[in-house]
Amino acid sequence: MKKIPLKSHHKFFGDSKDFGGQYTPEILRPALIELEKAYKKIFPSKAYQTELKDLLKHFVGRPTPLIYAKNASKILGNEIYLKFEGLANTGAHKINNAIGQVLLAKKMGKKKIIAETGAGQHGLATAAAAAKLGLSCEIYMGEIDIARQRPNVFNMELFGAKVISVASGTKTLKDAVNETLRVWSKESSETFYVLGSALGPYPYPDIVRDLQSIIGKEVRKQCKDYFSDLPDIMIACVGGGSNSIGFFTEFLNDKQVHLIGVEAGGIGKATGQNAARINKDMRTGIAQGYKSIFLQDKEGNLSPTHSISAGLDYAGIGPQLAYLASIGRIEFTSALDSEVIEALKFFAKHEGIIPALESSHALAEVINISKKTKNKKIIANISGRGDKDIFITAKAINPKDWEKFLTEEIKRIKNVRVKDEK
Numbered sequence: 001m002k003k004i005p006l007k008s009h010h011k012f013f014g015d016s017k018d019f020g021g022q023y024t025p026e027i028l029r030p031a032l033i034e035l036e037k038a039y040k041k042i043f044p045s046k047a048y049q050t051e052l053k054d055l056l057k058h059f060v061g062r063p064t065p066l067i068y069a070k071n072a073s074k075i076l077g078n079e080i081y082l083k084f085e086g087l088a089n090t091g092a093h094k095i096n097n098a099i100g101q102v103l104l105a106k107k108m109g110k111k112k113i114i115a116e117t118g119a120g121q122h123g124l125a126t127a128a129a130a131a132k133l134g135l136s137c138e139i140y141m142g143e144i145d146i147a148r149q150r151p152n153v154f155n156m157e158l159f160g161a162k163v164i165s166v167a168s169g170t171k172t173l174k175d176a177v178n179e180t181l182r183v184w185s186k187e188s189s190e191t192f193y194v195l196g197s198a199l200g201p202y203p204y205p206d207i208v209r210d211l212q213s214i215i216g217k218e219v220r221k222q223c224k225d226y227f228s229d230l231p232d233i234m235i236a237c238v239g240g241g242s243n244s245i246g247f248f249t250e251f252l253n254d255k256q257v258h259l260i261g262v263e264a265g266g267i268g269k270a271t272g273q274n275a276a277r278i279n280k281d282m283r284t285g286i287a288q289g290y291k292s293i294f295l296q297d298k299e300g301n302l303s304p305t306h307s308i309s310a311g312l313d314y315a316g317i318g319p320q321l322a323y324l325a326s327i328g329r330i331e332f333t334s335a336l337d338s339e340v341i342e343a344l345k346f347f348a349k350h351e352g353i354i355p356a357l358e359s360s361h362a363l364a365e366v367i368n369i370s371k372k373t374k375n376k377k378i379i380a381n382i383s384g385r386g387d388k389d390i391f392i393t394a395k396a397i398n399p400k401d402w403e404k405f406l407t408e409e410i411k412r413i414k415n416v417r418v419k420d421e422k
């Protein structure tokens with residue numbers, strides 16, 4: 001069988017230039033050319049790679065463990081392993097990318113980092129990386145997202161980042177992206193834009209994949225501690241696609257390994273109820289600098305999406321994953337919000353881990369596939385830990401006690417303020 005290319009070719013994935021590219025306004029051209037040069041010269045250099053390796057070990061905390069899920073394996077009838085990115089600094093795989101891009105910025109001589117964030121996870125990782133490497137940092141975030149993601153805003157500010165509220169459009173991620181691009185086009189000589197997933201204009205999808213592929217490289221080595229051959233099935237959740245492409249890349253040309261990406265099935269199949277982009281009606285389109293598969297209406301406007309997990313709640317998918325879906329190398333499924341909560345509870349109870357809601361989509365598929373398939377070696381990527389989700393999970397699992405706690409917490413805050421004012 002033909003070998004699958006691991007990188008883009010002339011900025012695109014696939015022979016007919018269906019996925020990827022660089023669809024940006026003229027004004028961003030110089031910034032992207034400079035970034036491409038840095039990706040080709042600085043990124044592969046020994047100086048950069050040595051420093052990155054050191055940061056991944058001593059700051060991020062890599063390698064993250066591959067855990068044999070013994071109890072779940074017994075119940076589900078498969079041999080299940082969990083790659084636990086939740087133990088990386090700031091709680092998810094996003095730091096692998098953020099620290100790599102901020103280091104690249106520093107080597108390019110940039111003084112300032114900018115990034116956009118929706119739920120705040122990418123903003124958090126970027127702010128941490130900028131703090132570590134001593135660069136100033138601005139995070140652009142929709143006004144509505146700032147209001148509903150207070151804990152992450154609080155932590156970004158602790159890291160010394162300035163969180164800038166975007167009040168245009170829908171006041172959410174899409175508008176934050178537009179604002180970040182606008183700022184970047186104005187001040188790219190001193191500023192670096194850290195993009196958070198394996199998407200956007202070339203070369204970002206390649207840079208992010210290369211930085212995240214540490215996940216799959218470690219898995220390949222760690223498997224050997226448990227068994228001598230390759231896994232049968234690998235499963236990861238797919239938002240923009242960075243944790244999944246990072247997990248899968250090392251195995252793309254091992255055709256006997258069945259790769260499964262899990263999208264947000266949300267609350268149903270109707271438009272606006274999910275973020276499952278790979279479906280029987282899918283169409284390619286162009287948005288936010290790249291060509292890929294998008295959830296869109298007849299005119300090509302991006303459709304609204306829904307997911308219980310903020311990280312999977314996006315209308316587009318990284319171009320390389322769209323390509324790999326189109327040639328059938330990766331199978332795509334989806335998990336419903338309700339299945340995700342059940343999977344979270346199951347793995348917490350039996351394995352002593354709290355996966356992020358995003359990662360729980362992969363675990364929901366582990367449970368679903370185990371209804372059909374037995375005695376396989378399955379590895380699921382736990383892209384992050386679930387501490388960040390407590391405001392959603394506590395409400396979904398035990399709303400009464402959670403409401404009582406929050407109500408009393410407000411009283412406790414008021415008492416402190418009354419005392420302070422005396």
Ligand SMILES: *Cc1c(COP(=O)(O)O)cnc(C)c1O
Pocket residue numbers: 092093094121122196197198237238239240241242243244311312356358359383384385
């Ligand atoms: C952001 C996020 C995701 C989704 O993003 P990808 O780019 O698809 O990986 C998944 N899991 C966690 C924990 C996240 O924070």
